Amino acid sequence: MRRLLSLILLVGLASINVSPEDSRPLRWYKGNTHTHTLNSDGDVAPDEAVRWYRGHGYHFLVLSDHNFLTDTAGLNAVFGAEGKFLLIPGEEITDEFEKLPVHINGLGLRRLVEPRGGTSVADAIQRNVEAIRKAGGLPHFNHPNFVWAAGAADLKGIKGLRHFEIFNGHPQVNNLGGGGFPGTEEIWDGVLSSGQLLYGLATDDTHNFKAPGEAGKAWPGRGWIMVRAARLTAVDLLQAIERGDFYSSTGVILKDYQAGEREIRITIAETGKTKHAVRFIGKGGAVLAETFDNPAVYTFKGDELYVRAKVIDSNGLVAWTQPVFPESRR
Numbered sequence: 161m162r163r164l165l166s167l168i169l170l171v172g173l174a175s176i177n178v179s180p181e182d183s184r185p186l187r188w189y190k191g192n193t194h195t196h197t198l199n200s201d202g203d204v205a206p207d208e209a210v211r212w213y214r215g216h217g218y219h220f221l222v223l224s225d226h227n228f229l230t231d232t233a234g235l236n237a238v239f240g241a242e243g244k245f246l247l248i249p250g251e252e253i254t255d256e257f258e259k260l261p262v263h264i265n266g267l268g269l270r271r272l273v274e275p276r277g278g279t280s281v282a283d284a285i286q287r288n289v290e291a292i293r294k295a296g297g298l299p300h301f302n303h304p305n306f307v308w309a310a311g312a313a314d315l316k317g318i319k320g321l322r323h324f325e326i327f328n329g330h331p332q333v334n335n336l337g338g339g340g341f342p343g344t345e346e347i348w349d350g351v352l353s354s355g356q357l358l359y360g361l362a363t364d365d366t367h368n369f370k371a372p373g374e375a376g377k378a379w380p381g382r383g384w385i386m387v388r389a390a391r392l393t394a395v396d397l398l399q400a401i402e403r404g405d406f407y408s409s410t411g412v413i414l415k416d417y418q419a420g421e422r423e424i425r426i427t428i429a430e431t432g433k434t435k436h437a438v439r440f441i442g443k444g445g446a447v448l449a450e451t452f453d454n455p456a457v458y459t460f461k462g463d464e465l466y467v468r469a470k471v472i473d474s475n476g477l478v479a480w481t482q483p484v485f486p487e488s489r490r
């Protein structure tokens with residue numbers, strides 16, 4: 161367990177470790193880090209958005225309106241008073257380069273970040289990431305395939321960026337790729353195969369709370385992250401997300417996930433008669449192993465650059481665990 165908490169981070173900031181004397185039990189917190197309200201182009205007020213998530217089993221939420229930082233103090237006083245729900249401040253820094261959207265969420269921002277622009281998609285990403293870091297935020301690059309704006313080549317080499325959206329619930333973001341454009345998983349493997357650490361988040365990018373079920377809308381509840389932390393505080397959650405101690409899901413729930421020096425072990429929470437396959441994926445997106453076992457275990461052979469796992473259930477729901485670079489764990 162503690163091994164997982166001391167991932168050696170390959171890029172960017174110094175690693176953050178939980179102190180060994182911190183003996184509080186870790187637990188999983190469910191949250192969505194990408195939500196719109198009437199503060200930009202969502203269809204409900206912030207309190208209504210919060211009410212939906214709090215009422216559907218979530219523990220934390222980031223309201224990330226376009227170029228707008230919602231004040232969370234008042235909302236936390238109302239909805240977080242019992243310590244069971246938390247709003248983390250956030251914003252979707254919404255920029256573009258030659259009409260290609262460059263959207264990056266800043267989680268835990270201390271102040272509003274204005275879009276920085278740039279001389280290319282990659283330059284705009286870099287400048288906005290730097291601005292988010294300077295404002296105390298954790299940046300995640302959003303929906304790379306929205307308007308087919310960004311690929312692995314744009315994300316490789318960005319300093320200070322360690323997160324992107326592997327899944328975004330908006331209906332126009334082309335998660336799976338197509339027409340010769342790679343899907344988000346291919347983009348992920350492209351960056352990871354260059355040796356750069358990148359974690360993948362699933363998010364809702366919620367815009368529509370009204371008219372649930374209506375075609376072409378961005379509803380809540382489609383993609384989220386499960387974060388392992390000792391306490392439901394912004395510091396604990398953001399540190400855990402920063403070091404990759406979370407997994408992403410569109411519906412598959414894990415009972416446990418351990419990545420040690422020698423192996424990755426995934427225990428799936430079974431539901432009814434649903435069946436699962438677990439794929440362990442490495443350099444170039446190659447499937448290193450596939451198993452139907454639960455727990456699913458992958459023992460490092462030593463020559464993998466990285467290993468990540470994808471759990472797929474028989475109804476099409478998925479969980480993605482974060483990549484580990486075995487060499488850096490010894």
Ligand SMILES: [Zn+2]
Nearest residue numbers: 252263302303
């Ligand atoms: Zn966006």
Ligand SMILES: [Zn+2]
Nearest residue numbers: 194196252365
């Ligand atoms: Zn958005």
